[in-house]
Amino acid sequence: MTDRLDRPVERAVELDAPPEDVWGELADPERLGAWLGAGVDLEMEPGGTGTISFPEGETRRARVVDVEPARRVSFLWWPVAPAVGPPTHVTITIEPTGTGSRLRVREAPSARARAAA
Amino acid sequence: MTRRDARVDAVFAALSDPTRRSVLGNLASRESASATELAAGLPVSRQAVVKHLQALGHAGLVTPTREGREVRYSLTPAPLDDAVGWMADVGAQWDQRLERLRRQVGTRRR
Numbered sequence: 290m291t292d293r294l295d296r297p298v299e300r301a302v303e304l305d306a307p308p309e310d311v312w313g314e315l316a317d318p319e320r321l322g323a324w325l326g327a328g329v330d331l332e333m334e335p336g337g338t339g340t341i342s343f344p345e346g347e348t349r350r351a352r353v354v355d356v357e358p359a360r361r362v363s364f365l366w367w368p369v370a371p372a373v374g375p376p377t378h379v380t381i382t383i384e385p386t387g388t389g390s391r392l393r394v395r396e397a398p399s400a401r402a403r404a405a406a
Numbered sequence: 407m408t409r410r411d412a413r414v415d416a417v418f419a420a421l422s423d424p425t426r427r428s429v430l431g432n433l434a435s436r437e438s439a440s441a442t443e444l445a446a447g448l449p450v451s452r453q454a455v456v457k458h459l460q461a462l463g464h465a466g467l468v469t470p471t472r473e474g475r476e477v478r479y480s481l482t483p484a485p486l487d488d489a490v491g492w493m494a495d496v497g498a499q500w501d502q503r504l505e506r507l508r509r510q511v512g513t514r515r516r
Contacts, residue, residue, distance in 0.1 A: 298496045302504035304511045314507060324507040368411070375415035377496075392507070394500050398418040 297397030420465035
């Protein structure tokens with residue numbers, strides 16, 4: 290019963306572009322915002338902080354943990370409005386495939402991210 | 407939403423420890439158990455089990471009941487539903503975002 294909860298949320302998508310091109314969709318705040326469905330004001334560098342504003346009204350603060358261009362980014366984000374909530378840890382990885390890239394996302398409550406570290 | 411977030415965070419923190427997961431798994435298979443009974447099936451002391459039960463109690467996952475001189479613990483699984491709900495919501499959000507990303511990359515390539 291608890292087995293399912295021992296893992297973070299994980300999703301993946303196959304993309305028709307090499308990792309270097311896919312990276313632009315993460316590193317450029319405007320392009321990142323377009324697919325996140327939010328206004329993004331975030332510096333994609335270790336320690337970078339910023340704000341992500343969703344059109345439904347939720348605002349989250351984010352802090353970049355680490356960055357490996359064209360390969361990996363991880364950040365913490367947490368809601369600050371309309372109410373403050375606990376942070377979760379998001380890790381996005383990009384790997385090359387025969388036809389383009391595979392992008393994976395993991396999101397976990399940061400208590401577990403700390404436990405796994 | 408945020409109150410649920412805080413509860414979910416407490417549940418995941420409680421579940422981050424393998425001994426606590428064993429304790430929960432053990433409680434799931436019976437009505438209730440004492441710390442002594444639970445410790446008998448685990449490679450840790452009764453004292454350690456009591457601490458883990460307190461952490462699980464803090465997350466609302468177990469409820470202690472005093473029976474004479476003994477405290478018995480039983481599973482209260484409702485907070486697990488919150489955690490499963492959180493995972494479903496967050497997963498659905500990423501499904502949408504990654505589908506938008508896939509289309510966005512496709513458009514840029516054309």
